[in-house]
Each structure stands twice: as structure tokens, then as C-alpha cells.
Amino acid sequence: MAKIVGIMTTSHVPALGKAIAKNLQSDPYWKPFFDGFPPIHEWLEKVKPDVVVSCYNDHGLNFFLDKLPTFAIGTAPEYVSEDEGWGIPPQPSFPGAEDLSWHLRDNLVRDEFDVVSCQEMLVDHSFTLPMALLWPHQKWPVKSIPVAINTTLFPMPSPRRCFKLGEAIGRAIASYPEDLKVLVIGSGGLSHQLEGQRAGHINKPFDERFMDSMLNDPQWATQFSDVDLVEQVGNEGVELVNWLAARATVPGRVKLVHASYHIPISNTAAATMLMEPI
Structure with missing residues (x-):
């Protein structure tokens, strides 16, 4: 049977893509963030x-x-991937895991999630940058399945609904008959707002409580509505529902392999976690 072997969550600030393209990983501004990835590269190997x-x-x-x-x-x-106008060069295409993706799609629909099936799909920095952070050579040794969650247009799915989506994805993966090792990624956040009167908003206490909840109380953030979440972490910080969905794919406890948190990267609380099922 297919098995989830890890959950990796990370910020996807577009400027990170430009830093990668210009080989600025050792620059003092970027180094604290990129220094979080060698332990993850060792784990992947x-x-x-x-x-x-x-x-x-x-x-x-x-x-x-x-x-x-x-x-x-x-x-x-x-x-x-295509040019998004951020100065991020388009990356090599990502091979899809078609059989598993259709299995996930079918099971999600039967689990009463009305997902849109995309037999053609462009992917932007939210998908591509975590991949480039994991595999800096950009020669993908894995097949991929993107799961897009609306964090732009109100009403957005609540944290509780996103958690339930993750649970359904986890059940679907566990029911797939082929022996596959699956890594689940949650991309985005943490707290940040890029526009308006609260531009530059960062809520470090909330971020730290949320990261702790990934290990010790994964449903903690499901108490918030989509609007509550915007108030806490900013318009763009609501991307942390992607972390929540990824974490929910593993129903039991997880072990922390590595974590880092750095403020700021382009007005964003940039964070990374790698967790293994226990």
C-alpha cells in the first residue's frame, strides 16, 4: 500500500526564487532561511x-x-511552470503521478469534496519553489500531484474544512494498492500581509503557537474562521491552511525532524518544518 513517509511545510516567498536563480543562498539576507534545508536534503537522500x-x-x-x-x-x-513576472525562471516540467492522482480525485469526490479535476495545469511559485528548495539541482526524482486550495477569494474554505480535506487525502493515499512512498507538502505562510494599512503585519506569537500545534495539537487552528485567520496572520498569511491540510494527512502523532523560523523574508515570517509519522 502507499504510505506517507513525511510532511514538509515551507514558505514560498517569490523572492526566494529570484535568490535561487542568482545563487544568493549564502547572502546574509537569505542565508538564515536557506540554512534550514541541508538537514531536509539529508532526509530526502x-x-x-x-x-x-x-x-x-x-x-x-x-x-x-x-x-x-x-x-x-x-x-x-x-x-x-511559466513566467510569473517575479524574476523566477520557469523550472523544468514536473512529471505527474496520473494513476495515484485519479485515485485521490475519485476518493475525494466519494468523500463529498467537490474538487475540480485538472487534466492540464500550470503551477506557480507556491508549487515550484518548495520543489526547488527540496531538490536544488531541479532534476525531479519524484512524480507530483498538485492540490490547489483557494486562499484568495472570500469565502475561503475554513481551516476546519481544509483539515478535513487533508484527512480525506490521507485516507485515499493509504488505500492506494501500489507500494509508494509519499511526501506531502504544505506550501505558504506564515503570517504576512503585502498590502493595505496592515502591510508588513507579522504575528510571531501566533506563528510559534501554530508551529507547535503541528506537533502537539494539529486541530488547534481549526477553531478559527477564514476571517478570524486573516485578522491573526494577514491576508496572505491564510496560506497556512495548506500546512493544516498537509498535516491532517497523517492521523496520528508525528516526530519533528527539523524546523526553522526567520523574520522577515520580504515582509513574511518564513518558516519550514519536516515531520515524520510515528
Whole structure:
């Protein structure tokens, strides 16, 4: 049976892509964030996952306000990145895990999640940057399944609903008959707001409580509504529901392999966690 071997959560600040392209990982501004990844690279080399399921949020590359699903899943043979205007070079295409993605899609629909199936799908920095952070050579040794969550247009799915989505994804993975090692990614956050009167808003106490909850109380953030979450972590900080969905794929306890938290990276509380099921 397929098995989740790890959960990796990380910020996806677009400027990170530009820093990677310019080889600025050792620059004093960027180094504290990039220094969080060598332990994760060592873990990847040891565990060697076969498939990545990435919970992320699209920023207008694949969906826009005129057509924005609450949840969407990629069922394509490959996923392509394009120029987003951030100075991030397009990355090599990502091979899809078609059989597993259709299995996930079917099981999610039967679990009463009305997901949009995407047999063609562009992926933006929310999907591509975690992959580049995990595999800096950008030669992907895994197949991928993108799961897009709306964090842009109100009403957004509540943290509780996103947690339930993650639980359903976890059940679907566990029921897949092929022996595959699956890494689940939650992409985004943590607290930040990029516009308006609260531009630059960072809530470090909330971020630290949320990161602790990933280990010790994974449903803690489900007490908040989408509006409550904006108040706590900012308009863009609501991306942490991607972390919540990823964490929910493992029903039991997890062990922390590595974590880092750095303020700020481009007005964002930039954080990373790697967890293993116990």
C-alpha cells in the first residue's frame, strides 16, 4: 500500500526564487532561511520518496477571480511552470503521478469534496519553489500531484474544512494498492500581509503557537474562521491552511525532524518544518 513517509511545510516567498536563480543562498539576507534545508536534503537522500502531493495556493497563473475553485487537483501527465513576472525562471516540467492522482480525485469526490479535476495545469511559485528548495539541482526524482486550495477569494474554505480535506487525502493515499512512498507538502505562510494599512503585519506569537500545534495539537487552528485567520496572520498569511491540510494527512502523532523560523523574508515570517509519522 502507499504510505506517507513525511510532511514538509515551507514558505514560498517569490523572492526566494529570484535568490535561487542568482545563487544568493549564502547572502546574509537569505542565508538564515536557506540554512534550514541541508538537514531536509539529508532526509530526502535517506528516505527517497516516490511521489509528492503538494497542498498549495495558485496566484493567478492557473486560476483567476473569474474561475477560482475552492479545491482543485491535478490529474495531468506533467505540470508546467511559466513566467510569473517575479524574476523566477520557469523550472523544468514536473512529471505527474496520473494513476495515484485519479485515485485521490475519485476518493475525494466519494468523500463529498467537490474538487475540480485538472487534466492540464500550470503551477506557480507556491508549487515550484518548495520543489526547488527540496531538490536544488531541479532534476525531479519524484512524480507530483498538485492540490490547489483557494486562499484568495472570500469565502475561503475554513481551516476546519481544509483539515478535513487533508484527512480525506490521507485516507485515499493509504488505500492506494501500489507500494509508494509519499511526501506531502504544505506550501505558504506564515503570517504576512503585502498590502493595505496592515502591510508588513507579522504575528510571531501566533506563528510559534501554530508551529507547535503541528506537533502537539494539529486541530488547534481549526477553531478559527477564514476571517478570524486573516485578522491573526494577514491576508496572505491564510496560506497556512495548506500546512493544516498537509498535516491532517497523517492521523496520528508525528516526530519533528527539523524546523526553522526567520523574520522577515520580504515582509513574511518564513518558516519550514519536516515531520515524520510515528
